[in-house]
Amino acid sequence: MSAPSDITYSGSCHCGQVKYQVDLPPDPTTWELTRCNCTICHKKGYLSMYPKDVKTFTLVSPASMEEVGNYKFGSLSLNHQFCKNCGTNVFGHGWIDATGRDHLIINAYTLDDVDLSKTKARKYWDGRAEKWTEGPGPEPVAPGQW
Numbered sequence: 001m002s003a004p005s006d007i008t009y010s011g012s013c014h015c016g017q018v019k020y021q022v023d024l025p026p027d028p029t030t031w032e033l034t035r036c037n038c039t040i041c042h043k044k045g046y047l048s049m050y051p052k053d054v055k056t057f058t059l060v061s062p063a064s065m066e067e068v069g070n071y072k073f074g075s076l077s078l079n080h081q082f083c084k085n086c087g088t089n090v091f092g093h094g095w096i097d098a099t100g101r102d103h104l105i106i107n108a109y110t111l112d113d114v115d116l117s118k119t120k121a122r123k124y125w126d127g128r129a130e131k132w133t134e135g136p137g138p139e140p141v142a143p144g145q146w
Contacts, residue, residue: 008022008056017084018090021057036124049106050106051104052122054102068084076094078093081128088107
């Protein structure tokens with residue numbers, strides 16, 4: 001269940017084929033946005049956010065997750081979801097054994113009608129060294145696009 005102060009945001013890929021809704025705090029400047037230096041986040045330029053409750057995420061379209069493009073690599077535990085039509089990387093989800101929990105990662109750049117100009121990454125993951133259990137740190141980790 002989302003926090004009482006959360007509101008529902010909509011997000012989508014570039015062409016609009018993949019649409020979703022997720023509950024987040026109303027002020028984007030309070031969001032804990034992160035960057036990661038793992039090979040996929042680095043190459044795709046994710047500005048990641050982890051909603052507090054994965055259950056607040058709803059895929060609006062297409063009708064099923066099977067219709068969204070999926071890419072897995074490494075441990076094969078995280079589904080990197082993208083639009084099969086325009087190629088936009090929209091979100092990721094899956095159980096990660098190293099952290100012992102289900103994860104939902106939203107590419108903040110895919111949120112609709114949200115001004116991200118006053119936001120910035122506040123924490124940095126060292127995914128390239130697979131330091132998932134240590135959590136993100138306050139300083140950028142090389143190599144990365146910060």
